[in-house]
Amino acid sequence: MQNILLATPSNITTIPEEEMNLHDIVQFFKDGKRWIIASTLICLLLGGTYAMLTPAKFEASANLEMAMVAGTPVEVPSILAEKLKLPLYYSSETFNACQVEKALPSPGQVLASxxxxxxxxxxxxxxxxxxxxxxDAAQRCLTSVISDVSKNQGALSKPILDTKKSQLHTLERKLAEAEKLLALLPVKDMKFVFDDGKFSASALLLATLMTKDHEITELRNQINDKQLDLAEPQTKGTTLVTPIYAPSGPVEPNKALIVLSSAIAGILFGLMFLAGRKVFAS
Structure with a gap:
């Protein structure tokens, strides 16, 4: 008697019509290697042409230290950073120095970006x-930008600086008056005479002398402090932390990166073309 194998839901196995194996992958690349090579060469040609025709660009960088009055910056660095993003912050001389006077949509927007x-x-x-x-062109641009920053911060510093100088002049005038009065006092002829329980004029003169002497000392200390506040480095304009750094080597275009990206793009385009071709053929 023959054994009959009945198909039941438990022993039915779904077998895919096509199963990709290593041999198929290798064959796929063999069949399409010409397309991949051609696509890669075309992309390399296009990338190399772009790299050769794109003008080289050189970068200059600078670090600005805020203008200060009496040891206090005239503006917060974050505020200056935001101002430098505004198109109207710069002068026409800066646009010319940076060679963006004809840039679109506007010279200020291009320079700020x-x-x-x-x-x-x-x-x-x-x-x-x-x-x-x-x-040199990059360095000239930054030099002009720094000049604009210096002018703008100078305008912010002026009223504060004028107030500090006015306070200094007032203290110097008070000191001169106190020293003049002290010189008029007859210090050598002072005599202490007590009559009827009252201090003599000499006692009053001594009190005045001591008061003026203390006032003069305080004024001199205040004047010295003001003079230190108004001298560098407590008070100064916008300065460079270090000189503008402008290396001689270009930063754009990165030819090695362009060539590598072109080769990868060529391979991907070739594979996409072969995959699409295989789909349409099937």
Whole structure:
């Protein structure tokens, strides 16, 4: 008697019509290697042409220290960083120096987007950078930008500085008057005479002398403090932390990266074309 195998739901197995194995993958690349090579060469040609025709750009960078009056920055670095993003912050001379006077949509917008200001969180310093067609061009642009910052911060410093100088002049005038009065007092002829329980004029003169002497000492101390506050480094304009850094090597275009990206793109395009071809053929 023959055994009959009945198909039941438990022993039915679904077998895919096609199963990709290592041999199929290798064969796939063999069949399409010409397409992959051709696509890669075309992308490399396009990428190499782009890298050769794109003008080289050189970057200059600078670190600005805020203008200060009496040891206090005239503005917060984060505020300056935001101001440098405003198109109307810059002068026409800066647009010419940065060669963006004809840039679209506007010279100010293009320059503000290229400077990329960054405020230092731990010090009153703002970093800026600019890419030009040569190291000198990039450096000239930053020099002009720094000049604009210096003018604007100078305008902020002026009223504060004028107030400090006025206070200093007032103290110097009071000191001169106190010293003049002290010189008129007859210190050598002072005699202490007590009559009817009252202090003599000499006692009053001594009290006046001691008061003026103390006042003069206090005025001199205040004047000295004011003079120190108004002298560098407590009071100064916008300065560079270090000289503008403008290396001689270009930063754009990155030819090695362009070639590598072109090769990868060529391989991917070739594979996509082969996959699409295989789908349509099936």
């Amino acid at each position: 290229q400077l990329k200001p960054v405020a230092n969180k731990n010090a009153p310093i703002v970093s800026i950078r600019f890419k030009g067609l040569s190291p």
